Amino acid sequence: MTIQHRKDEHIELVLKRNVTSRNLTTGFENYRFLHCALPEINFSDISLTATFLGKKLKAPLLISSMTGGTKRTGEINKNMALAAEERGWAMGLGSMRVALEYPESRSTFQVRKYAPTIPIFANLGAVQLNYGYGMDHCRQIVELAEADALVLHLNSLQEVFQPEGNTRFAGLLKKIERLCNKLEIPIGVKEVGWGIDGKLAEQLISIGVSFIDVAGAGGTSWSQVEKYRTSHPLLKQAAESFSDWGIPTAECMMDVKRRVPYALLIASGGLSSGIDAAKAIALGARLAGYGRSLLKSAVEPTPEHIINHLTLIELELKIAMFGIGVSDIQGLQKTDRLIPSLRGD
Amino acid sequence: MTIQHRKDEHIELVLKRNVTSRNLTTGFENYRFLHCALPEINFSDISLTATFLGKKLKAPLLISSMTGGTKRTGEINKNMALAAEERGWAMGLGSMRVALEYPESRSTFQVRKYAPTIPIFANLGAVQLNYGYGMDHCRQIVELAEADALVLHLNSLQEVFQPEGNTRFAGLLKKIERLCNKLEIPIGVKEVGWGIDGKLAEQLISIGVSFIDVAGAGGTSWSQVEKYRTSHPLLKQAAESFSDWGIPTAECMMDVKRRVPYALLIASGGLSSGIDAAKAIALGARLAGYGRSLLKSAVEPTPEHIINHLTLIELELKIAMFGIGVSDIQGLQKTDRLIPSLRGD
Amino acid sequence: MTIQHRKDEHIELVLKRNVTSRNLTTGFENYRFLHCALPEINFSDISLTATFLGKKLKAPLLISSMTGGTKRTGEINKNMALAAEERGWAMGLGSMRVALEYPESRSTFQVRKYAPTIPIFANLGAVQLNYGYGMDHCRQIVELAEADALVLHLNSLQEVFQPEGNTRFAGLLKKIERLCNKLEIPIGVKEVGWGIDGKLAEQLISIGVSFIDVAGAGGTSWSQVEKYRTSHPLLKQAAESFSDWGIPTAECMMDVKRRVPYALLIASGGLSSGIDAAKAIALGARLAGYGRSLLKSAVEPTPEHIINHLTLIELELKIAMFGIGVSDIQGLQKTDRLIPSLRGD
Amino acid sequence: MTIQHRKDEHIELVLKRNVTSRNLTTGFENYRFLHCALPEINFSDISLTATFLGKKLKAPLLISSMTGGTKRTGEINKNMALAAEERGWAMGLGSMRVALEYPESRSTFQVRKYAPTIPIFANLGAVQLNYGYGMDHCRQIVELAEADALVLHLNSLQEVFQPEGNTRFAGLLKKIERLCNKLEIPIGVKEVGWGIDGKLAEQLISIGVSFIDVAGAGGTSWSQVEKYRTSHPLLKQAAESFSDWGIPTAECMMDVKRRVPYALLIASGGLSSGIDAAKAIALGARLAGYGRSLLKSAVEPTPEHIINHLTLIELELKIAMFGIGVSDIQGLQKTDRLIPSLRGD
Ligand SMILES: Cc1cc2nc3c(=O)[nH]c(=O)nc-3n(C[C@H](O)[C@H](O)[C@H](O)COP(=O)(O)O)c2cc1C
Ligand SMILES: Cc1cc2nc3c(=O)[nH]c(=O)nc-3n(C[C@H](O)[C@H](O)[C@H](O)COP(=O)(O)O)c2cc1C
Ligand SMILES: Cc1cc2nc3c(=O)[nH]c(=O)nc-3n(C[C@H](O)[C@H](O)[C@H](O)COP(=O)(O)O)c2cc1C
Numbered sequence A, B, C, D: 001m002t003i004q005h006r007k008d009e010h011i012e013l014v015l016k017r018n019v020t021s022r023n024l025t026t027g028f029e030n031y032r033f034l035h036c037a038l039p040e041i042n043f044s045d046i047s048l049t050a051t052f053l054g055k056k057l058k059a060p061l062l063i064s065s066m067t068g069g070t071k072r073t074g075e076i077n078k079n080m081a082l083a084a085e086e087r088g089w090a091m092g093l094g095s096m097r098v099a100l101e102y103p104e105s106r107s108t109f110q111v112r113k114y115a116p117t118i119p120i121f122a123n124l125g126a127v128q129l130n131y132g133y134g135m136d137h138c139r140q141i142v143e144l145a146e147a148d149a150l151v152l153h154l155n156s157l158q159e160v161f162q163p164e165g166n167t168r169f170a171g172l173l174k175k176i177e178r179l180c181n182k183l184e185i186p187i188g189v190k191e192v193g194w195g196i197d198g199k200l201a202e203q204l205i206s207i208g209v210s211f212i213d214v215a216g217a218g219g220t221s222w223s224q225v226e227k228y229r230t231s232h233p234l235l236k237q238a239a240e241s242f243s244d245w246g247i248p249t250a251e252c253m254m255d256v257k258r259r260v261p262y263a264l265l266i267a268s269g270g271l272s273s274g275i276d277a278a279k280a281i282a283l284g285a286r287l288a289g290y291g292r293s294l295l296k297s298a299v300e301p302t303p304e305h306i307i308n309h310l311t312l313i314e315l316e317l318k319i320a321m322f323g324i325g326v327s328d329i330q331g332l333q334k335t336d337r338l339i340p341s342l343r344g345d
């Protein structure tokens, strides 16, 4: 199976099958906002503007790293880039290893022309540093994407569940450190849906990583996705047992925030409404990222659908802010109106 | 759409559709009464009499502010007024802005002739103070209704979910304060189903508000109601996300009571049985208010149905008092037999 | 409706309709036994013998007060008496007011001939002391039943839900005290399914009551039973609201035990298996009583069915004792192997 | 009924009927692993090797004592032995009393020829020490099985639910002690699915037992199995009441570990996936045992199915270790990444 075919297959499966974790939720349902009946602000005055890595955003929101490499996924990237630019969100590209191996696929990652002003993140599996990729390749993909940052993803279990997976994860911390020291632009690290805990976040920050996207559990589960792909019967069965593995996103945020209070954080993994973003930001995130939940709108032939979807999330975020009486993102970050749910429901 | 048409539509939707909050309850189920097997009183000696704003009531109960402005809603108000007088309850009128704008609608609020002795509350959206309404208008509606008090409702989120909504809520506290200083009769403040918390209650009392109706979550959800009305697709979708927003009524009571122990309080939002009233009063309410749950009886052509409904609630309240061995409302307020439920069920 | 007809109707309803409390359980499910894998006893050595009011019992178990007064209920009493004697249980008779008012019904309570050796309890509603009944009547029914004790039942809410109910409960404590001082045999007090709490138990013991049957909630709910009987529409509806009223039996036991550790206690209300009896005894009960759950076997034409049922309960009690390695009731009373359930299920 | 017929019937029932405990789980769901996004190890370096009683194992896993005595169960034992040898697991034989009574059945336990290197456990009901069996018989079965240890099972409740059951459990501790002092090879003690608690474990270790298999509740329930077998109506009904009896396996582990931290422990009872084994080991087990969940593969005509099943469990165990970044069993035993589940689900 070619790497390109895999990319298309991932999109198909995420759209058509049940690929979310089972008996596990994001943990955002354990928090709720204490309504403020007299907000003392005008709804029209609410502002979502934010900055990330020195760039202005119209909203503290992110389209998570998802795809690229094939004709179809190139069109998805284009739609997402046009929408992100229009609404002022940040955007992540999918893993760009394919661009290094198959030059003809490169254009599918070149979305800067559709999104001249927003932060764009190039993306590579951290484990590739153990499989022959290094500084030069990283520079290449960053340039290709005209990216503001390079995001390395940690996906140990996904690799295990791919029969062709790259599962040599030893010694990566050192290699990431070297990359942080040498690369000209900021490096972020993310998971792909099982979450980053506080201890690891502390290590990553201490070796020079600029920002962390916790990419926690409760949304897309990659063991579930790969379960549908694999023809290896034992891996298929084992995948079932791991459908509730991972650290819920809200819990990642709490743990990371406790260990590295000043780290630049992105919360993602299972977010769907704008209320989720409001909770994520109140828990300490600078950006709130959406992956799978945006995909259905992003695969439409024209960008209006995904633009509408982003607008909906912003509207919900604004209403949540109106509901607790804060008029800007700084206020949301400092609110004391996010409180524990009574019984987690 | 005219304001009158909206009034009729609200009644229709509340009667015919599922408009209650989802995954959210009043919180009264977290409390239960400790049965007293030997009450040492006679059932026939139990008295529900109470006073509110100096007027005598046969029961510490309130028909919540709901409607008026059209032929149909005028008849509902008439039924409710006749029933409230018969049973000795207090009664709130729906928002009277329509009466200021459409003089022909005024008579639908003139229920004093049907209810000469009970406390009647005039009603206006607090936000209207930011849209051209002031002292004079307030006086007008109070006179029109021959009301004992003016109740201002806080409905920030309802306004957001109305495409035509009035969402400028800045600076209202000051304006309410001025009104409190000048108006000849007491001013109360209520929510419409998302609840008032302790901090805001404290502010309201400190600026001169005479009483607070917490109108908490767990009953009618106005985002749900407006969801059915709106044709704006993003608002419709956003409304779904807010179906569990708000502070459960019992929680409002606890929080407000903790912050302003001596405030005059009304508990409403999702009450249905007389046991709910008993709990509300044991939690510190002077009156317990019922909205949506009364509507089905109130829209019947003759007042017997709503009279029967009020009688049922009183009977349940009395039985609850018999069950814990208290014979009057003062005793109920002081009971130590309201205790936490084992597991909230 | 005659009092006799009511007795037959109660039996019918309890057998055929759902008359148990809703959203409320006995609380025994909050406790479980810690298995002892090496009991170090022989199953055949396990003894259930106990004493109550100086009489020997083959098992610390009681058929709760249920019936009498009509031909049919007389046969039920006969079956129960034969079974209780055969298996060595104690037995309660149903309320004997009918025997005072209708001499022809007396024989239905005269079960001593079928059960010469066991403790038998005569029974009367405590509230009758406010309706013309006194010392002499009590003596009459005790003699009639050749009873070892007189049990007064407290059933305030049942009386409320009966249109013809006797609801003057004022001043009863004093009257019970007088009875305790004068009557020649011990007086017990019980509820009928809403439970007796610690505070009341303390009062009852202090005025001379010899034993208390908590008769808690989680089993038969008399508001549910009367709901089916009444033709009064408001009472019918109100009964619905009270289907979860009352103190769960296990909670009564904990509360009463805390306040009056040395009181002689019977645990009843919702017991069905012999494991329930084991828990009740480990929580401090001297006898464990079964009402509704025995009725289906008791109404069979011959006593074998109810005898079998009692034997089953004894067998389950014995197996539970074997499971925790105690060989007699004293050991069960002192066991430290009754522990809280993990999550109440 | 012959003892052999019973053996075949047990297999049938366990395969075809619902024989697991009701409203009771292993307790492993109360624990979860905290994912480590950067494991810093290579998947291929993960080693499962372990030792037990001085013998090397390729995995710290055990096929629990299940069967033998008839033609069919002999074949099952052969399949399991071949698989255990192939995968390097330990293996327990079913109760060998039948081999003592029926010499023709002996060969069904002689699996050493199929499994020359692994630890094999001979098995006998401890209660048989009260029914004429002693040192000599134990030696006989150990020799017959060429076993590395003798495991005595405690099955008090199973015996109770067998009409023909041996229920004299008095004085066993002393007899086990004597056996421990005299027998040449180590003696282990296990339950059969209701669990061993800390207090008993402490006693067993203090009298010389070499290892304990807690065999807790949450998996096979022997009251459920015997319920299907018995024709005794009271026992059948009583069995229903005991379907949630027993100490959940994870709870046994916690309790035993607290009382005898250095004891050699096997965790079994309801394990199904390799994640369960990982949790069991992190909770302090040296081996994790699987009973009923292996049976379906073991009854297949050829050993591949059970071999595959064992391989799957190992794979899941390895993936769990990769997920928390430990590369050997010692690391797993010491991990601090096993944490309480949020809500036990
Ligand atoms: C179709 C698809 C492809 C993805 N590809 C990548 C990728 O190439 N690189 C990466 O870092 N994460 C990738 N992810 C993971 C997401 O960035 C995100 O961390 C994860 O899906 C959890 O967020 P969600 O629950 O909102 O989907 C992908 C996710 C999806 C749904
Ligand atoms: C049909 C309807 C109309 C209402 N109109 C008003 C109104 O005009 N003014 C107001 O203060 N509250 C209004 N309310 C809110 C109620 O007074 C009450 O606060 C809310 O419905 C929560 O109580 P409930 O759950 O018992 O319905 C209305 C409620 C209903 C159901
Ligand atoms: C049909 C029936 C009749 C009863 N009659 C009496 C009675 O006359 N006197 C009394 O003290 N309790 C009476 N009880 C109440 C029982 O004694 C017992 O307290 C109650 O039913 C709770 O126990 P249970 O859940 O096991 O049924 C009656 C119960 C039933 C089911």
Ligand SMILES: Cc1cc2nc3c(=O)[nH]c(=O)nc-3n(C[C@H](O)[C@H](O)[C@H](O)COP(=O)(O)O)c2cc1C
Pocket: D010, D011, D014, D064, D065, D066, D067, D093, D094, D095, D123, D152, D153, D190, D191, D192, D193, D215, D216, D218, D219, D220, D268, D269, D270, D271, D289, D290, D291, D292, D293
């Ligand atoms: C069919 C079957 C037969 C068993 N026979 C024995 C036995 O002879 N001796 C023994 O110690 N345990 C026996 N057991 C109990 C198991 O060893 C184990 O302790 C119990 O089944 C709990 O584990 P599980 O839930 O994984 O099945 C048997 C279990 C099964 C399913």
